[in-house]
Amino acid sequence: MADNKREVRVRFAPSPTGDLHVGNIRTALFDWAYARHTGGKLIFRIEDTDRERVTDEYIARAIETLRWLGLDWDEGPEVGGPYGPYLQSQRLEIYTEWAQTFLRNGDAYNCYCSTEELEARREKQRELNQAPGYDGKCRDLSAAEIADFQAQGRLPVIRMRMPDGETRFTDLIRGEVAFEHKYVPDFVLMRADGSPLYTLAVAVDDVLMKVTHVLRGEDLLSSTPRQIRVYQAMQLDPADYPVFAHLPFVMGQDNAKLSKRNGEVSIAWYREQGFLPEAICNYLALLGWSPGDDRENISMQELVELFTVERVNSSPARFDMKKLEAINGDKIRALTIDDFLARALPFLLKDDVISGSDTEIAVVKSALPIIQERIARMNEVTAMLKFLFVEQLSFEPESEAKLGEEPSQHVVQRALDALRDLQNWNHAEIEAKLRAVLLDEMGLKPRLAFGPVRIAVTGSHISPPLFESMELLGKERSLARLQAAVR
Numbered sequence: 013m014a015d016n017k018r019e020v021r022v023r024f025a026p027s028p029t030g031d032l033h034v035g036n037i038r039t040a041l042f043d044w045a046y047a048r049h050t051g052g053k054l055i056f057r058i059e060d061t062d063r064e065r066v067t068d069e070y071i072a073r074a075i076e077t078l079r080w081l082g083l084d085w086d087e088g089p090e091v092g093g094p095y096g097p098y099l100q101s102q103r104l105e106i107y108t109e110w111a112q113t114f115l116r117n118g119d120a121y122n123c124y125c126s127t128e129e130l131e132a133r134r135e136k137q138r139e140l141n142q143a144p145g146y147d148g149k150c151r152d153l154s155a156a157e158i159a160d161f162q163a164q165g166r167l168p169v170i171r172m173r174m175p176d177g178e179t180r181f182t183d184l185i186r187g188e189v190a191f192e193h194k195y196v197p198d199f200v201l202m203r204a205d206g207s208p209l210y211t212l213a214v215a216v217d218d219v220l221m222k223v224t225h226v227l228r229g230e231d232l233l234s235s236t237p238r239q240i241r242v243y244q245a246m247q248l249d250p251a252d253y254p255v256f257a258h259l260p261f262v263m264g265q266d267n268a269k270l271s272k273r274n275g276e277v278s279i280a281w282y283r284e285q286g287f288l289p290e291a292i293c294n295y296l297a298l299l300g301w302s303p304g305d306d307r308e309n310i311s312m313q314e315l316v317e318l319f320t321v322e323r324v325n326s327s328p329a330r331f332d333m334k335k336l337e338a339i340n341g342d343k344i345r346a347l348t349i350d351d352f353l354a355r356a357l358p359f360l361l362k363d364d365v366i367s368g369s370d371t372e373i374a375v376v377k378s379a380l381p382i383i384q385e386r387i388a389r390m391n392e393v394t395a396m397l398k399f400l401f402v403e404q405l406s407f408e409p410e411s412e413a414k415l416g417e418e419p420s421q422h423v424v425q426r427a428l429d430a431l432r433d434l435q436n437w438n439h440a441e442i443e444a445k446l447r448a449v450l451l452d453e454m455g456l457k458p459r460l461a462f463g464p465v466r467i468a469v470t471g472s473h474i475s476p477p478l479f480e481s482m483e484l485l486g487k488e489r490s491l492a493r494l495q496a497a498v499r
């Protein structure tokens with residue numbers, strides 16, 4: 013196994029068959045943190061041998077997503093490196109050559125079994141309650157048998173010969189792991205059309221790219237003995253085998269594996285919803301790993317300083333949207349106003365709240381401090397600030413109905429009368445005036461008093477603090493809205 017003298021080389025190797033999701037990103041983050049913690053290298057490799065499912069667009073989006081999250085890599089797409097290319101689709105000849113070498117050395121063999129024959133035999137195995145998998149039929153074909161298959165026009169797949177025995181390795185998270193080979197049947201390396209399978213490509217690349225540590229999802233654990241078999245066939249010195257660390261699953265709150273239903277949607281979705289990259293990284297960093305305390309906040313720098321694989325929890329982690337949201341709110345509150353502004357503007361522009369003029373931006377900037385405490389997702393800025401930019405308020409039906417009822421009408425009329433002569437239009441004066449009239453004189457509870465005013469002025473029962481909102485909106489527009497609300 014890897015000794016301390018080797019430079020640490022970690023890889024992140026997704027197959028972008030869609031947008032990267034929570035599980036992918038947690039793996040990427042741990043790979044990154046481990047590489048940075050050890051002062052090693054992070055290699056980013058795209059596993060795109062299945063070009064029907066992995067598209068250029070998904071690849072471009074994967075790269076963009078990692079960049080957005082603040083992750084960087086030392087070798088891979090955009091940066092190059094000494095062991096490229098880093099797209100598997102550009103390395104097909106390498107896999108073919110190795111498969112041919114394995115054939116020549118007797119580590120692999122041509123298998124002529126058809127899909128139907130394999131299926132029929134698998135059915136038999138099921139009936140007899142035998143372990144499923146290839147039965148070794150083509151392992152030792154005679155020259156005559158081969159000639160016969162060839163005469164039938166059959167094209168062979170290349171299959172790896174799995175010797176008797178077992179594979180053992182030490183997983184940095186799971187400890188000692190053993191796989192008996194009777195459960196690891198001979199496996200396909202190359203399809204009949206000459207395309208490589210994942211197990212071949214991943215193992216060959218990890219060797220050629222001198223990867224020392226494979227941190228990846230637990231779903232790939234069972235593939236490990238096959239990959240180790242490929243290393244053997246490549247005659248890699250066992251001292252140079254990568255060390256494995258299989259990260260436990262991320263579960264949804266209902267204890268099922270993450271899926272669309274319970275949160276595992278693409279990172280692109282989180283971005284659209286207004287989750288900040290630093291919140292996503294913070295949350296995912298502590299999902300199944302901790303530096304040994306129960307902190308909920310961690311910066312990327314602290315993650316790099318403190319990350320060790322040994323502290324990854326070996327039991328599944330549970331994804332908790334509420335917690336992520338709380339962290340996102342914390343990160344929003346930690347932003348400087350200029351940073352908050354820079355991150356809010358894209359949402360306001362996309363939702364057509366503003367067109368981007370300097371005047372509008374100045375208004376947004378003055379309004380941000382009053383909502384910074386109140387939102388958990390950046391996309392909430394739209395609903396919060398829209399009232400400042402519309403000519404005509406559009407009311408939610410429920411709010412509009414409430415506004416038409418008593419005592420709302422009465423309240424709005426009294427507020428209007430009281431504020432008309434207010435000299436200094438600032439939130440403190442507005443508040444003092446409205447409290448005096450609506451609470452003290454009318455004897456209303458705050459909710460009944462301020463609710464209708466809020467709806468009249470902002471169009472909704474959810475808004476930034478009322479008096480500050482009215483100050484921002486200005487006297488003229490505030491009074492006009494109160495007036496318009498009186499039937």
Ligand code: GLU
Nearest residue numbers: 025026027059214228232
């Ligand atoms: N490309 C594989 C996947 O996305 C992961 C490869 C690996 O980490 O070994 O599932």
